[in-house]
Ligand code: HEC
């Protein structure tokens with residue numbers, strides 16, 4: 001059928017387009033008004049948006065828009081707010097006393113979070129992620145401290161270290177009584193048995209035929225050797241001396257192990273643990289947070 005011959009569909013009343021496919025003809029229906037309306041609306045919206053908001057790239061710059069909205073300034077503002085927030089609590093942790101911080105739950109929450117990260121990054125390699133230590137590295141979650149457990153003591157230990165290169169380092173040494181021939185082999189064994197019995201009271205009741213090393217007579221002899229050689233550092237009651245970093249030998253907090261063999265090895269060969277100084281490496285704030293973090297861990301873990 002020729003295109004110029006317009007044909008009206010008798011059923012709908014619309015003209016046809018003149019196209020025909022196997023007897024099916026296409027109606028020439030107008031686009032619905034709503035479509036034009038929404039098209040116009042979106043064009044209008046785009047134009048308004050371009051005017052108000054950053055939109056078109058112009059080489060090295062872009063159209064900024066009348067509202068001056070900029071994601072970069074928004075981010076900068078948020079960061080600034082966070083920094084102000086941070087400086088408020090860092091100033092408080094820096095200036096307030098240990099007890100005041102410990103009694104403030106909000107500050108302690110910050111201490112716990114920041115402390116966990118600081119400890120993980122700097123201390124966990126030696127003291128373990130849970131701060132419970134391991135052979136030759138003390139457990140920092142008990143109430144047994146080599147150098148005293150007051151906040152100031154712990155803070156200072158972290159600052160200067162133990163047997164470290166710091167000029168004010170804490171210095172300690174367990175002499176090598178056997179290797180340096182201060183005591184004969186048999187005496188080292190005896191005093192080891194005595195030290196072992198302090199944490200194993202039932203050792204005295206074990207039949208010496210079963211274990212001759214812990215014969216009550218051996219322990220008795222060891223006690224005398226202890227009084228003569230060890231009390232100057234570990235104390236008359238063997239409870240240690242925080243002035244000298246000498247550990248309490250009556251509790252179950254062992255640095256090098258509490259078996260008879262480990263104790264014997266400590267006395268025979270001596271011990272001199274080394275803890276780095278953190279003064280040059282961590283800020284005073286970070287060291288204070290770590291001190292509070294450790295004290296807090298101790299109250300959490302019995
Ligand atoms: C290179 C290993 C090492 C690292 C890292 C280390 N320490 Fe130590 N720390 C030790 C050793 C070893 C001792 C025990 C020294 C001794 O036997 O006298 C110790 C002792 C301590 C003590 C004294 C414990 C007491 O009973 O008085 C504190 C507190 C301490 N460390 C805290 C920390 C903190 C906090 C960090 C991280 C900033 C840290 N340590 C990182 C090895 C380490």
Ligand code: HEC
Pocket residue numbers: 172173174175177191192195225226229230231232233234244245246247249253254255256257263266267271272273274
């Ligand atoms: C000069 C002081 C000094 C004298 C004397 C001394 N000790 Fe020690 N002893 C220490 C110090 C300090 C340590 C901790 C060493 C370390 O942490 O590396 C220690 C550690 C030990 C340990 C290991 C504790 C643990 O937790 O693993 C044993 C066991 C011990 N001493 C027994 C003795 C006995 C027994 C004598 C006497 C024969 C003695 N000490 C004499 C200072 C001394």
